[in-house]
Amino acid sequence: MGQIYDFIYNLLPYLGMWLYGFLRSLGLSEEAVFLVVGLIKAFLLANFGLIGFAILTYVERKIVARFQDRLGPNVAGPYGILQPVADGIKLLTKEDTMPAGADRWVYNLAPLIIATCALAPLVVIPFGPGAIGADLSIGVLYVLAVGSGALVGVLMAGWGSNNKYALLGAFRAVAQLISYEIPAVLSVVVVVMIAGTMSTVGIVQAQDVPYLFVLPVAALAFLLSGVAEVGRTPFDLLEAESEIVAGFHIEYSGMKFALVFLGEFVHALVVSALFAVLFLGGWRGPWLPPYLWMLIKMSVGIFLFFWLRATLPRIRIDQMLNLNWKFLTPLMILNLIGVALIDKGLRAAGVSSGMWAAGLLLFNMAMLIGALALPGYLGRRARMAALAAEAEAEAVEAAVAAH
Protein backbone atom coordinates (compact mmCIF):
# COMPACT_ATOMS: atom_id res chain seq x y z
CA MET A 1 0.00 0.00 0.00
CA GLY A 2 2.74 2.42 1.01
CA GLN A 3 4.71 1.45 -2.09
CA ILE A 4 1.78 2.07 -4.41
CA TYR A 5 1.17 5.45 -2.81
CA ASP A 6 4.85 6.30 -3.14
CA PHE A 7 4.78 5.28 -6.81
CA ILE A 8 1.73 7.38 -7.59
CA TYR A 9 3.06 10.31 -5.57
CA ASN A 10 6.40 10.33 -7.37
CA LEU A 11 5.07 9.18 -10.74
CA LEU A 12 6.74 11.90 -12.80
CA PRO A 13 10.24 11.62 -11.23
CA TYR A 14 10.10 7.80 -11.53
CA LEU A 15 9.09 8.04 -15.17
CA GLY A 16 11.94 10.49 -15.79
CA MET A 17 14.45 8.22 -14.04
CA TRP A 18 13.21 5.17 -15.92
CA LEU A 19 13.41 7.00 -19.24
CA TYR A 20 16.93 8.19 -18.48
CA GLY A 21 18.06 4.69 -17.49
CA PHE A 22 16.40 3.15 -20.52
CA LEU A 23 18.01 5.58 -22.95
CA ARG A 24 21.43 5.16 -21.31
CA SER A 25 21.10 1.38 -21.54
CA LEU A 26 20.62 1.77 -25.29
CA GLY A 27 24.18 3.09 -25.36
CA LEU A 28 23.37 6.72 -26.11
CA SER A 29 25.75 9.45 -25.00
CA GLU A 30 24.81 11.95 -22.29
CA GLU A 31 24.07 14.69 -24.86
CA ALA A 32 21.94 12.42 -27.04
CA VAL A 33 19.90 11.34 -24.00
CA PHE A 34 19.41 14.99 -23.08
CA LEU A 35 18.22 15.74 -26.59
CA VAL A 36 15.79 12.82 -26.70
CA VAL A 37 14.41 13.61 -23.23
CA GLY A 38 14.02 17.25 -24.25
CA LEU A 39 12.17 16.21 -27.39
CA ILE A 40 9.82 13.96 -25.40
CA LYS A 41 9.19 16.70 -22.85
CA ALA A 42 8.49 19.20 -25.63
CA PHE A 43 6.10 16.74 -27.31
CA LEU A 44 4.23 16.06 -24.05
CA LEU A 45 3.93 19.76 -23.22
CA ALA A 46 2.71 20.75 -26.67
CA ASN A 47 0.12 18.00 -26.52
CA PHE A 48 -0.85 19.08 -23.03
CA GLY A 49 -1.72 22.44 -24.55
CA LEU A 50 -3.56 20.99 -27.55
CA ILE A 51 -5.53 18.41 -25.58
CA GLY A 52 -6.17 20.94 -22.83
CA PHE A 53 -7.68 23.18 -25.51
CA ALA A 54 -9.98 20.38 -26.71
CA ILE A 55 -11.11 19.56 -23.17
CA LEU A 56 -11.58 23.20 -22.22
CA THR A 57 -13.93 23.91 -25.14
CA TYR A 58 -16.15 21.07 -23.91
CA VAL A 59 -15.89 22.02 -20.23
CA GLU A 60 -16.61 25.67 -20.92
CA ARG A 61 -19.74 24.92 -22.94
CA LYS A 62 -20.93 22.47 -20.31
CA ILE A 63 -20.30 24.81 -17.37
CA VAL A 64 -21.78 27.89 -19.03
CA ALA A 65 -24.78 25.79 -20.03
CA ARG A 66 -25.35 24.77 -16.41
CA PHE A 67 -25.08 28.42 -15.37
CA GLN A 68 -27.80 29.25 -17.88
CA ASP A 69 -30.00 26.29 -16.91
CA ARG A 70 -29.33 24.41 -20.15
CA LEU A 71 -27.82 20.99 -20.78
CA GLY A 72 -25.03 22.00 -23.14
CA PRO A 73 -23.55 19.53 -25.64
CA ASN A 74 -25.17 16.13 -25.00
CA VAL A 75 -25.49 14.39 -28.37
CA ALA A 76 -21.98 13.29 -29.38
CA GLY A 77 -21.11 10.42 -27.07
CA PRO A 78 -22.14 9.99 -23.42
CA TYR A 79 -22.77 13.44 -21.89
CA GLY A 80 -21.61 14.92 -25.19
CA ILE A 81 -18.03 14.10 -24.30
CA LEU A 82 -17.04 13.57 -27.94
CA GLN A 83 -18.11 17.09 -28.87
CA PRO A 84 -14.51 18.38 -29.24
CA VAL A 85 -13.77 15.51 -31.65
CA ALA A 86 -16.86 16.34 -33.69
CA ASP A 87 -15.86 20.01 -33.72
CA GLY A 88 -12.35 19.10 -34.80
CA ILE A 89 -13.59 16.97 -37.70
CA LYS A 90 -16.00 19.69 -38.75
CA LEU A 91 -13.30 22.38 -38.72
CA LEU A 92 -10.92 20.12 -40.65
CA THR A 93 -13.40 19.74 -43.49
CA LYS A 94 -14.38 23.40 -43.78
CA GLU A 95 -13.47 25.44 -46.81
CA ASP A 96 -10.78 28.09 -46.61
CA THR A 97 -12.25 31.48 -47.48
CA MET A 98 -9.60 34.13 -47.79
CA PRO A 99 -11.25 37.50 -48.40
CA ALA A 100 -10.37 39.20 -51.66
CA GLY A 101 -7.82 41.93 -51.08
CA ALA A 102 -6.44 40.38 -47.92
CA ASP A 103 -2.75 40.71 -47.29
CA ARG A 104 -1.86 37.12 -48.13
CA TRP A 105 1.18 36.47 -45.96
CA VAL A 106 0.07 38.54 -42.99
CA TYR A 107 -3.41 37.04 -43.04
CA ASN A 108 -2.22 33.43 -43.23
CA LEU A 109 0.64 33.69 -40.74
CA ALA A 110 -1.34 35.43 -37.99
CA PRO A 111 -3.17 32.34 -36.57
CA LEU A 112 0.09 30.41 -36.46
CA ILE A 113 1.78 33.21 -34.51
CA ILE A 114 -1.15 33.58 -32.11
CA ALA A 115 -1.25 29.84 -31.38
CA THR A 116 2.51 29.41 -31.03
CA CYS A 117 2.87 32.40 -28.72
CA ALA A 118 0.03 31.07 -26.58
CA LEU A 119 1.62 27.62 -26.34
CA ALA A 120 5.14 28.92 -25.69
CA PRO A 121 4.84 29.78 -21.94
CA LEU A 122 3.82 26.20 -21.05
CA VAL A 123 7.46 25.15 -21.20
CA VAL A 124 8.33 26.92 -17.93
CA ILE A 125 5.25 25.83 -15.94
CA PRO A 126 6.35 23.36 -13.24
CA PHE A 127 4.05 20.38 -12.62
CA GLY A 128 6.05 19.00 -9.73
CA PRO A 129 9.59 18.94 -8.34
CA GLY A 130 11.75 18.40 -11.41
CA ALA A 131 8.72 17.98 -13.68
CA ILE A 132 9.22 21.05 -15.85
CA GLY A 133 10.04 21.59 -19.50
CA ALA A 134 12.95 23.95 -18.88
CA ASP A 135 13.75 25.62 -15.57
CA LEU A 136 14.83 29.01 -16.93
CA SER A 137 16.35 31.44 -14.46
CA ILE A 138 14.21 34.16 -16.09
CA GLY A 139 11.05 32.03 -16.11
CA VAL A 140 8.33 34.60 -15.46
CA LEU A 141 10.03 37.21 -17.65
CA TYR A 142 10.02 34.65 -20.48
CA VAL A 143 6.29 34.06 -19.95
CA LEU A 144 5.54 37.79 -20.08
CA ALA A 145 7.76 38.27 -23.12
CA VAL A 146 6.45 35.48 -25.34
CA GLY A 147 2.92 35.95 -24.04
CA SER A 148 2.76 39.45 -25.47
CA GLY A 149 4.00 38.12 -28.81
CA ALA A 150 0.40 37.06 -29.46
CA LEU A 151 -0.34 40.79 -29.69
CA VAL A 152 1.58 40.96 -32.96
CA GLY A 153 -0.49 38.06 -34.26
CA VAL A 154 -3.73 39.80 -33.30
CA LEU A 155 -2.70 43.01 -35.04
CA MET A 156 -1.63 41.02 -38.12
CA ALA A 157 -4.98 39.23 -38.20
CA GLY A 158 -6.90 42.48 -37.96
CA TRP A 159 -4.79 44.31 -40.49
CA GLY A 160 -4.43 41.49 -42.99
CA SER A 161 -8.11 40.60 -43.20
CA ASN A 162 -9.09 43.70 -45.20
CA ASN A 163 -12.21 44.02 -43.09
CA LYS A 164 -13.24 47.06 -41.08
CA TYR A 165 -14.67 45.06 -38.19
CA ALA A 166 -11.46 43.06 -37.98
CA LEU A 167 -9.36 46.22 -37.92
CA LEU A 168 -11.53 47.80 -35.22
CA GLY A 169 -11.31 44.63 -33.17
CA ALA A 170 -7.55 44.52 -33.54
CA PHE A 171 -7.22 48.14 -32.38
CA ARG A 172 -9.35 47.42 -29.34
CA ALA A 173 -7.41 44.24 -28.66
CA VAL A 174 -4.05 45.98 -28.81
CA ALA A 175 -5.24 48.85 -26.59
CA GLN A 176 -6.57 46.37 -24.05
CA LEU A 177 -3.67 43.94 -24.10
CA ILE A 178 -0.93 46.55 -23.76
CA SER A 179 -2.85 48.38 -21.04
CA TYR A 180 -3.33 45.33 -18.85
CA GLU A 181 0.26 44.24 -19.39
CA ILE A 182 1.25 46.94 -16.87
CA PRO A 183 -0.59 45.73 -13.73
CA ALA A 184 0.28 42.14 -14.66
CA VAL A 185 3.98 43.01 -14.82
CA LEU A 186 3.83 45.02 -11.59
CA SER A 187 2.13 42.21 -9.66
CA VAL A 188 4.68 39.73 -10.99
CA VAL A 189 7.44 42.11 -9.84
CA VAL A 190 5.98 42.09 -6.32
CA VAL A 191 6.15 38.29 -6.25
CA VAL A 192 9.66 38.21 -7.75
CA MET A 193 10.77 40.72 -5.14
CA ILE A 194 9.49 38.65 -2.21
CA ALA A 195 10.64 35.32 -3.67
CA GLY A 196 14.00 36.75 -4.75
CA THR A 197 14.05 34.83 -8.03
CA MET A 198 12.45 34.85 -11.47
CA SER A 199 12.57 31.07 -11.87
CA THR A 200 9.09 29.51 -11.63
CA VAL A 201 10.50 26.58 -9.63
CA GLY A 202 12.23 28.97 -7.24
CA ILE A 203 9.03 30.96 -6.72
CA VAL A 204 7.08 27.80 -5.85
CA GLN A 205 9.81 26.65 -3.46
CA ALA A 206 9.85 30.05 -1.76
CA GLN A 207 6.14 29.87 -0.93
CA ASP A 208 5.85 28.32 2.53
CA VAL A 209 2.67 30.36 2.80
CA PRO A 210 0.87 30.73 -0.56
CA TYR A 211 1.40 34.31 -1.69
CA LEU A 212 -2.36 34.70 -2.08
CA PHE A 213 -2.42 35.11 1.72
CA VAL A 214 0.64 37.37 1.82
CA LEU A 215 0.08 39.57 -1.23
CA PRO A 216 -3.67 39.52 -1.93
CA VAL A 217 -3.64 42.87 -3.76
CA ALA A 218 -1.05 41.65 -6.23
CA ALA A 219 -2.98 38.38 -6.64
CA LEU A 220 -6.20 40.22 -7.39
CA ALA A 221 -4.51 42.59 -9.83
CA PHE A 222 -2.85 39.67 -11.60
CA LEU A 223 -6.12 37.78 -11.90
CA LEU A 224 -7.99 40.83 -13.21
CA SER A 225 -5.36 41.69 -15.77
CA GLY A 226 -5.13 38.01 -16.67
CA VAL A 227 -8.83 37.92 -17.50
CA ALA A 228 -8.39 41.11 -19.52
CA GLU A 229 -5.36 39.82 -21.39
CA VAL A 230 -7.12 36.62 -22.35
CA GLY A 231 -9.95 38.84 -23.60
CA ARG A 232 -12.76 36.95 -21.92
CA THR A 233 -16.02 38.40 -20.60
CA PRO A 234 -16.31 41.00 -19.02
CA PHE A 235 -13.31 42.20 -21.06
CA ASP A 236 -14.40 40.67 -24.36
CA LEU A 237 -15.04 43.97 -26.12
CA LEU A 238 -12.27 43.10 -28.53
CA GLU A 239 -14.51 40.46 -30.06
CA ALA A 240 -17.89 41.88 -29.09
CA GLU A 241 -20.36 39.98 -31.26
CA SER A 242 -23.08 42.62 -31.15
CA GLU A 243 -20.79 45.52 -32.15
CA ILE A 244 -18.00 44.30 -34.38
CA VAL A 245 -19.29 40.77 -35.16
CA ALA A 246 -16.22 38.85 -34.00
CA GLY A 247 -13.38 41.33 -34.00
CA PHE A 248 -10.00 40.43 -35.41
CA HIS A 249 -10.81 36.80 -36.30
CA ILE A 250 -13.98 37.53 -38.28
CA GLU A 251 -12.56 36.45 -41.65
CA TYR A 252 -11.01 33.18 -40.50
CA SER A 253 -12.55 29.81 -41.25
CA GLY A 254 -11.72 26.17 -40.66
CA MET A 255 -8.41 25.31 -39.02
CA LYS A 256 -7.17 28.91 -39.00
CA PHE A 257 -10.19 29.84 -36.90
CA ALA A 258 -9.43 26.87 -34.65
CA LEU A 259 -5.85 28.10 -34.17
CA VAL A 260 -7.06 31.55 -33.13
CA PHE A 261 -9.36 29.93 -30.59
CA LEU A 262 -6.62 27.60 -29.48
CA GLY A 263 -4.63 30.72 -28.73
CA GLU A 264 -7.40 32.12 -26.55
CA PHE A 265 -8.03 28.93 -24.57
CA VAL A 266 -4.38 28.01 -24.09
CA HIS A 267 -3.74 31.58 -22.96
CA ALA A 268 -6.46 31.10 -20.32
CA LEU A 269 -4.78 27.84 -19.33
CA VAL A 270 -1.39 29.55 -19.06
CA VAL A 271 -2.76 32.46 -17.03
CA SER A 272 -4.41 30.13 -14.53
CA ALA A 273 -1.26 27.99 -14.37
CA LEU A 274 0.79 31.11 -13.73
CA PHE A 275 -1.68 32.23 -11.09
CA ALA A 276 -1.29 28.84 -9.41
CA VAL A 277 2.51 29.10 -9.56
CA LEU A 278 2.77 32.69 -8.39
CA PHE A 279 0.04 32.88 -5.76
CA LEU A 280 -1.35 29.45 -4.87
CA GLY A 281 1.92 27.66 -4.14
CA GLY A 282 2.17 25.69 -7.40
CA TRP A 283 2.50 21.95 -6.90
CA ARG A 284 2.82 22.16 -3.11
CA GLY A 285 0.11 20.68 -0.93
CA PRO A 286 -0.56 17.83 1.49
CA TRP A 287 -1.34 14.15 0.67
CA LEU A 288 -2.08 14.39 -3.03
CA PRO A 289 0.69 14.01 -5.64
CA PRO A 290 2.27 17.30 -6.83
CA TYR A 291 1.00 17.10 -10.41
CA LEU A 292 -2.57 16.60 -9.14
CA TRP A 293 -2.25 19.66 -6.89
CA MET A 294 -1.01 21.68 -9.83
CA LEU A 295 -3.93 20.55 -12.02
CA ILE A 296 -6.44 21.25 -9.22
CA LYS A 297 -5.06 24.75 -8.68
CA MET A 298 -5.12 25.38 -12.42
CA SER A 299 -8.75 24.32 -12.63
CA VAL A 300 -9.61 26.79 -9.87
CA GLY A 301 -8.40 29.64 -12.07
CA ILE A 302 -10.09 28.23 -15.17
CA PHE A 303 -13.38 27.79 -13.34
CA LEU A 304 -13.16 31.37 -12.13
CA PHE A 305 -12.82 32.49 -15.76
CA PHE A 306 -15.96 30.54 -16.77
CA TRP A 307 -17.81 31.81 -13.74
CA LEU A 308 -17.00 35.43 -14.60
CA ARG A 309 -18.09 34.84 -18.17
CA ALA A 310 -21.43 33.44 -17.07
CA THR A 311 -22.06 36.20 -14.54
CA LEU A 312 -20.86 39.58 -15.80
CA PRO A 313 -21.94 41.69 -18.78
CA ARG A 314 -19.43 43.24 -21.15
CA ILE A 315 -17.89 46.58 -20.15
CA ARG A 316 -17.34 49.60 -22.40
CA ILE A 317 -13.92 50.56 -23.74
CA ASP A 318 -13.69 53.72 -21.60
CA GLN A 319 -14.58 51.72 -18.49
CA MET A 320 -11.97 49.14 -19.44
CA LEU A 321 -9.26 51.78 -19.85
CA ASN A 322 -10.35 53.67 -16.70
CA LEU A 323 -10.20 50.52 -14.59
CA ASN A 324 -6.66 49.92 -15.73
CA TRP A 325 -5.06 53.36 -15.89
CA LYS A 326 -6.93 55.11 -13.09
CA PHE A 327 -7.25 52.24 -10.66
CA LEU A 328 -5.08 49.15 -11.17
CA THR A 329 -1.85 50.82 -12.29
CA PRO A 330 -1.62 53.47 -9.50
CA LEU A 331 -2.77 50.83 -7.00
CA MET A 332 -0.06 48.40 -8.05
CA ILE A 333 2.67 51.06 -8.01
CA LEU A 334 1.72 52.08 -4.47
CA ASN A 335 1.40 48.42 -3.48
CA LEU A 336 4.87 47.68 -4.82
CA ILE A 337 6.40 50.56 -2.85
CA GLY A 338 4.46 49.66 0.31
CA VAL A 339 5.32 45.97 0.20
CA ALA A 340 9.00 46.74 -0.40
CA LEU A 341 9.23 49.13 2.55
CA ILE A 342 7.17 47.02 4.96
CA ASP A 343 9.06 43.86 4.05
CA LYS A 344 12.39 45.61 4.70
CA GLY A 345 11.01 47.00 7.97
CA LEU A 346 9.72 43.66 9.21
CA ARG A 347 12.94 41.88 8.28
CA ALA A 348 14.98 44.60 10.03
CA ALA A 349 12.84 44.10 13.15
CA GLY A 350 13.69 40.38 12.94
CA VAL A 351 10.15 39.02 13.36
CA SER A 352 9.26 35.35 12.77
CA SER A 353 8.06 34.28 9.31
CA GLY A 354 4.49 33.94 10.57
CA MET A 355 4.51 37.49 11.91
CA TRP A 356 6.08 38.67 8.66
CA ALA A 357 3.27 37.11 6.61
CA ALA A 358 0.63 38.50 8.97
CA GLY A 359 2.14 41.99 8.76
CA LEU A 360 2.16 41.98 4.96
CA LEU A 361 -1.38 40.56 4.87
CA LEU A 362 -2.57 43.31 7.22
CA PHE A 363 -0.98 46.00 5.04
CA ASN A 364 -2.46 44.50 1.87
CA MET A 365 -5.94 44.19 3.32
CA ALA A 366 -5.85 47.79 4.56
CA MET A 367 -4.72 48.87 1.10
CA LEU A 368 -7.45 46.84 -0.60
CA ILE A 369 -10.20 48.27 1.59
CA GLY A 370 -8.88 51.79 1.11
CA ALA A 371 -8.58 51.30 -2.65
CA LEU A 372 -12.14 50.04 -2.90
CA ALA A 373 -13.60 52.65 -0.53
CA LEU A 374 -11.95 55.72 -2.09
CA PRO A 375 -13.43 55.44 -5.62
CA GLY A 376 -16.76 54.53 -4.05
CA TYR A 377 -16.67 57.66 -1.91
CA LEU A 378 -15.57 59.90 -4.78
CA GLY A 379 -18.21 58.45 -7.08
CA ARG A 380 -20.92 58.96 -4.48
CA ARG A 381 -19.84 62.56 -3.91
CA ALA A 382 -19.91 63.25 -7.66
CA ARG A 383 -23.38 61.73 -7.96
CA MET A 384 -24.65 63.73 -4.97
CA ALA A 385 -23.25 66.97 -6.43
CA ALA A 386 -24.95 66.21 -9.75
CA LEU A 387 -28.25 65.51 -7.98
CA ALA A 388 -28.01 68.75 -5.97
CA ALA A 389 -27.27 70.77 -9.13
CA GLU A 390 -30.25 69.18 -10.84
CA ALA A 391 -32.56 69.96 -7.91
CA GLU A 392 -31.34 73.56 -7.89
CA ALA A 393 -31.96 73.95 -11.62
CA GLU A 394 -35.47 72.55 -11.16
CA ALA A 395 -36.16 74.96 -8.31
CA VAL A 396 -35.04 77.91 -10.47
CA GLU A 397 -37.25 76.67 -13.30
CA ALA A 398 -40.21 76.34 -10.95
CA ALA A 399 -39.61 79.88 -9.62
CA VAL A 400 -39.47 81.26 -13.18
CA ALA A 401 -42.68 79.41 -14.07
CA ALA A 402 -44.43 80.76 -10.94
CA HIS A 403 -43.70 84.38 -11.94
Place this chain on the structure above:
Amino acid sequence: MLSAYAVVALYLLLSLVLLGATLLLWWALRPKKPNPLKLEAYECGVQTVGDTWVQFRAQYYIFALIFVLFDVEAVFLFPWAVAYNQLGLYAVIEMALFLLLLLGGLLYAWRKGALEWV
Protein backbone atom coordinates in the same frame (compact mmCIF):
# COMPACT_ATOMS: atom_id res chain seq x y z
CA MET B 1 21.95 26.75 -18.15
CA LEU B 2 22.16 27.14 -21.91
CA SER B 3 20.89 23.59 -22.29
CA ALA B 4 17.56 24.70 -20.76
CA TYR B 5 17.22 27.19 -23.60
CA ALA B 6 17.85 24.34 -26.04
CA VAL B 7 14.74 22.62 -24.64
CA VAL B 8 12.79 25.86 -25.06
CA ALA B 9 13.91 26.17 -28.67
CA LEU B 10 13.04 22.52 -29.27
CA TYR B 11 9.62 23.07 -27.75
CA LEU B 12 8.86 26.16 -29.83
CA LEU B 13 9.97 24.37 -32.99
CA LEU B 14 7.91 21.30 -32.17
CA SER B 15 4.74 23.25 -31.36
CA LEU B 16 5.16 25.15 -34.63
CA VAL B 17 5.52 21.82 -36.47
CA LEU B 18 2.46 20.33 -34.75
CA LEU B 19 0.31 23.38 -35.54
CA GLY B 20 1.65 23.43 -39.09
CA ALA B 21 0.77 19.75 -39.41
CA THR B 22 -2.87 20.42 -38.53
CA LEU B 23 -2.93 23.17 -41.16
CA LEU B 24 -1.47 20.74 -43.70
CA LEU B 25 -4.04 18.10 -42.82
CA TRP B 26 -6.76 20.70 -43.26
CA TRP B 27 -5.29 21.70 -46.61
CA ALA B 28 -5.51 18.06 -47.73
CA LEU B 29 -9.07 17.55 -46.51
CA ARG B 30 -10.86 20.80 -47.23
CA PRO B 31 -13.07 21.42 -50.25
CA LYS B 32 -12.06 24.18 -52.64
CA LYS B 33 -14.96 25.87 -54.42
CA PRO B 34 -14.29 29.60 -54.32
CA ASN B 35 -16.57 32.14 -55.93
CA PRO B 36 -16.40 35.94 -55.86
CA LEU B 37 -19.36 36.31 -53.49
CA LYS B 38 -17.83 33.95 -50.97
CA LEU B 39 -14.56 35.85 -50.93
CA GLU B 40 -16.07 39.23 -50.20
CA ALA B 41 -15.22 40.89 -46.91
CA TYR B 42 -17.86 39.89 -44.36
CA GLU B 43 -19.60 43.02 -43.19
CA CYS B 44 -23.03 41.62 -42.33
CA GLY B 45 -24.03 41.25 -45.97
CA VAL B 46 -23.66 44.93 -46.81
CA GLN B 47 -21.36 45.93 -49.67
CA THR B 48 -18.07 47.33 -48.39
CA VAL B 49 -17.73 51.07 -48.79
CA GLY B 50 -14.36 52.70 -49.17
CA ASP B 51 -10.89 51.61 -48.16
CA THR B 52 -10.38 49.37 -45.14
CA TRP B 53 -6.96 50.62 -44.15
CA VAL B 54 -8.28 53.92 -42.87
CA GLN B 55 -6.91 56.39 -40.37
CA PHE B 56 -7.34 55.32 -36.77
CA ARG B 57 -8.00 57.29 -33.64
CA ALA B 58 -5.09 59.23 -32.20
CA GLN B 59 -6.29 58.12 -28.76
CA TYR B 60 -4.79 54.66 -29.27
CA TYR B 61 -1.43 56.31 -29.90
CA ILE B 62 -1.49 58.15 -26.56
CA PHE B 63 -2.20 54.96 -24.66
CA ALA B 64 0.61 53.24 -26.54
CA LEU B 65 2.95 56.05 -25.47
CA ILE B 66 2.01 55.70 -21.80
CA PHE B 67 2.41 51.95 -22.14
CA VAL B 68 5.96 52.33 -23.46
CA LEU B 69 6.81 54.50 -20.45
CA PHE B 70 5.69 51.81 -18.01
CA ASP B 71 7.11 48.92 -20.00
CA VAL B 72 10.57 50.47 -19.95
CA GLU B 73 10.11 50.94 -16.21
CA ALA B 74 9.40 47.20 -15.92
CA VAL B 75 12.76 46.48 -17.56
CA PHE B 76 14.43 48.35 -14.70
CA LEU B 77 12.18 46.79 -12.07
CA PHE B 78 12.95 43.14 -12.76
CA PRO B 79 16.70 43.19 -11.99
CA TRP B 80 15.99 45.31 -8.93
CA ALA B 81 13.32 42.86 -7.73
CA VAL B 82 15.61 39.84 -8.13
CA ALA B 83 18.36 41.53 -6.13
CA TYR B 84 15.89 42.99 -3.61
CA ASN B 85 16.84 40.63 -0.75
CA GLN B 86 20.48 41.73 -0.89
CA LEU B 87 19.70 45.43 -1.23
CA GLY B 88 19.90 47.90 1.61
CA LEU B 89 17.22 50.36 2.60
CA TYR B 90 18.91 53.01 0.44
CA ALA B 91 18.31 51.14 -2.84
CA VAL B 92 14.73 50.38 -1.87
CA ILE B 93 13.95 54.03 -1.13
CA GLU B 94 15.65 55.04 -4.37
CA MET B 95 13.40 52.68 -6.35
CA ALA B 96 10.38 53.99 -4.41
CA LEU B 97 11.31 57.52 -5.49
CA PHE B 98 11.68 56.37 -9.11
CA LEU B 99 8.24 54.75 -8.97
CA LEU B 100 6.70 57.84 -7.37
CA LEU B 101 8.15 59.95 -10.19
CA LEU B 102 6.48 57.66 -12.69
CA LEU B 103 3.24 57.83 -10.74
CA GLY B 104 3.58 61.62 -10.93
CA GLY B 105 3.87 61.29 -14.70
CA LEU B 106 0.73 59.19 -14.79
CA LEU B 107 -1.13 61.73 -12.64
CA TYR B 108 0.06 64.50 -14.98
CA ALA B 109 -1.29 62.60 -18.00
CA TRP B 110 -4.53 62.06 -16.05
CA ARG B 111 -4.86 65.78 -15.23
CA LYS B 112 -4.14 66.70 -18.85
CA GLY B 113 -7.03 64.45 -19.90
CA ALA B 114 -4.86 61.99 -21.83
CA LEU B 115 -6.60 59.11 -20.07
CA GLU B 116 -10.11 60.17 -21.08
CA TRP B 117 -11.68 58.18 -23.90
CA VAL B 118 -13.42 60.81 -26.03
